[in-house]
Amino acid sequence: MTINKQLNGTALTVALEGRLDTTTSPQLEDELKSSLPGLTKLTFDFSKLEYISSAGLRVLLGAHKTMLKQGEMTVTNVNEIVKEVFEVTGFSDILNIE
Amino acid sequence: MSELTLTATTENIAAVTAFVDEELEKLDCSMKAQMQIDVAIDELFSNIAFYAYENGGDATVRFDYADGVVTLTFIDSGKPYDPTKKDDPDTTLSAEERQIGGLGIFLVKKTMDSLDYRYEDGKNVLTIKKTI
Numbered sequence: 001m002t003i004n005k006q007l008n009g010t011a012l013t014v015a016l017e018g019r020l021d022t023t024t025s026p027q028l029e030d031e032l033k034s035s036l037p038g039l040t041k042l043t044f045d046f047s048k049l050e051y052i053s054s055a056g057l058r059v060l061l062g063a064h065k066t067m068l069k070q071g072e073m074t075v076t077n078v079n080e081i082v083k084e085v086f087e088v089t090g091f092s093d094i095l096n097i098e
Numbered sequence: 099m100s101e102l103t104l105t106a107t108t109e110n111i112a113a114v115t116a117f118v119d120e121e122l123e124k125l126d127c128s129m130k131a132q133m134q135i136d137v138a139i140d141e142l143f144s145n146i147a148f149y150a151y152e153n154g155g156d157a158t159v160r161f162d163y164a165d166g167v168v169t170l171t172f173i174d175s176g177k178p179y180d181p182t183k184k185d186d187p188d189t190t191l192s193a194e195e196r197q198i199g200g201l202g203i204f205l206v207k208k209t210m211d212s213l214d215y216r217y218e219d220g221k222n223v224l225t226i227k228k229t230i
Contacts, residue, residue, distance in 0.1 A: 019136070022108050022144040051133045053140040054202035064193055081133040088208045089201055090189030 003031050011041035012070075017048040020056030029059045036063065040071035047077035052085050064095060074098055099162050106174060108147045115139050115158050118170065120159040121161045122169065127168070127230040133190045134209045135168065138226055141202035142172050142181075150176025165210070172224040179222060182207075 001018035067073035174202040
């Protein structure tokens with residue numbers, strides 16, 4: 001998985017490319033741990049994300065909880081597979097998905 | 099039928115996925131079904147890697163196909179564990195109350211045709227079926 005970050009003031013866009021699964025989720029978790037402090041807006045661009053498993057959901061939930069306290073988090077450009085995972089798990093009710 | 103036996107580690111999930119994807123591509127499987135199966139592999143093989151063995155061990159993944167249905171069987175000799183007995187998570191809870199435990203198995207149940215478990219000859223045998 002490739003992680004591309006673009007910071008604009010206190011707004012960060014994180015574009016993921018590949019698969020967010022058991023193997024790659026720790027990589028995203030580490031990136032976010034150092035990036036989240038001070039952010040007011042976090043946007044995930046999933047246009048190049050193939051799929052997500054529960055390991056990825058765990059990291060997204062953690063980021064969502066952090067951002068609830070300091071700003072907002074949005075997930076954009078989800079494909080059919082990712083959307084199904086969000087819907088089945090109820091994450092579509094928790095996350096702000098555009 | 100074809101099968102792959104390897105050490106049950108999270109590092110080997112990619113090898114299992116590659117093995118299964120290669121079989122699926124021969125069958126002209128839809129991209130959607132392939133991705134759903136790949137997610138199921140991540141959930142099931144990671145469970146074995148994390149919980150089956152105290153000091154490491156092997157797992158076998160068997161691939162079968164008949165009449166439009168793919169059957170994947172995950173076999174390990176670790177401690178007996180039936181994931182189908184786990185209660186489904188409450189998917190209506192708020193972010194603050196959310197637990198991630200159990201979500202992976204739940205996802206597999208929802209996206210595959212079936213998920214079955216049996217304990218046989220000292221082995222955990224977990225089978226998923228998916229119409230492709």
